[in-house]
Amino acid sequence: MTLLLRAVAALLLLAAPAFAQTYPNKQVRIVVPFPAGGSADILCRLVGEKLSTAWGQTVIIDNRAGAGGNVGAEIVYRAEPDGYTLLCSPPGPLSINHNLYKTLPYDWTKFVPIGVLALVPNVITARADLPAASLQEFIAYAKANPGKATYASQGNGSTSHLSASNLATLAGIELVHVPYKGGGPATVALLAGEVPVMFGGNSVTAHIKAGRLRGLAVAGKKRSVALPELPTLSEFYPGLEVTAWIGIFAPANVPAPVLARLHGEVNRLLVGAQLRDKVLAVGGLEPFVTTPDEFTALIRAEYAKYGEVVKTTGVKID
DSSP states (O other): OHHHHHHHHHHHHHHHHHHHHHOOSSOEEEEESSOTTSHHHHHHHHHHHHHHHHHTSOEEEEEOOOGGGHHHHHHHHTSOSSSSEEEEEOSIIIIIGGGTOSOOSSOGGGOEEEEEEEEEEOEEEEETTSSOSSHHHHHHHHHHSTTTOEEEESSTTSHHHHHHHHHHHHHTOOOEEEEOSSHHHHHHHHHTTSOSEEEEOGGGHHHHHTTSEEEEEEOSSSOOSSOTTSOBGGGTSTTOOOEEEEEEEEOTTOOHHHHHHHHHHHHHHHHSHHHHHHHHHTTTOEEOOOOHHHHHHHHHHHHHHHHHHHHHHTOOOO
C-alpha cells in the first residue's frame, strides 16, 4: 500500500505543472462578498474583465453578500480547490470579522493570498444640504446634536464602521451607526437622504465631483489622488488612519503552479499602464503590487490592528 501511495503522489506531482499550463480551460468564478456598486465590486469586475481577455476564458463575478462578507467567504472556503473559484474582497472576512464574531463558518487562516489589487482610503461624505461644510463643522454638528448624527457604513465590522467609531472616540462625539450591505447600497441611501453622512469607499468620488455629495475628509495616510482638496483624518487626529485594500484569494490546497500563475497574471495586469489608469479612475484607488508573503504579513498585521480598534472603541455587531 505504501508503494501505491508513493506512486500516486509522484503522478500528482508530475500532473501539477501540466495542469497549470492548461489553466484555465473553463469558466472562472470570482466571488465578491458584497453587493454590486461598491468599490470592491467595481474593481473586482474590472480585473475580472482583464483576466478574461488575457486567458480567453469567461470570468464571472458572483456577488454573495451577507454577514459582513462571511457568506461569500464561506462559499469560496468550501469550493473545490482547483483555482476556478476565487474570492475578491476587502479586509472584513480576512482581517476583521474574527475580532467581532464568536464563530465563523470558515477558517480565515486557510485562505491563500494571491495579491492585493488596490488600496482604498475611506472617505467621509455628507449630503450636499447638510449644515456642515468641513470635518470640523461636522464634529461641531454632532456635538450639538447628540444621538442624532447618524452615518451609513458598508456594514457591521467594516473598515468604514471601525474608522467612524475611532473618530467618535477621539473627537468625543456620539455617532449613530446605520449599517448597509456594502458601499453601493450605502451610497444610494446617502443620495436619497436616508442618512446625513457616510463613511465608505471611493464609490462616492464621482458624486462629490458633480456636487451631489460633499466630501469632508479621507482616512488614508495621505490625501487622495482623486480628491486632493480633502484633508486626511490624521491632519486633525494624528495616527487615525484606516485604508482598506481589495485582494484576491484562493481556497486552501489549490496546486502551487496554479497559484503562481494567478499571482503572476494579477501583478502583470496591475503594473500595466492601461489597468493602472483604470484603477486610478475608479475613485482614485491606488494599485498595490505585493508578493503573497507580503500580503499574508499585511493581513496578520491588520488582524492585530483591528483587534485593538475593536477593543478600544467597544464596537459590537448590531
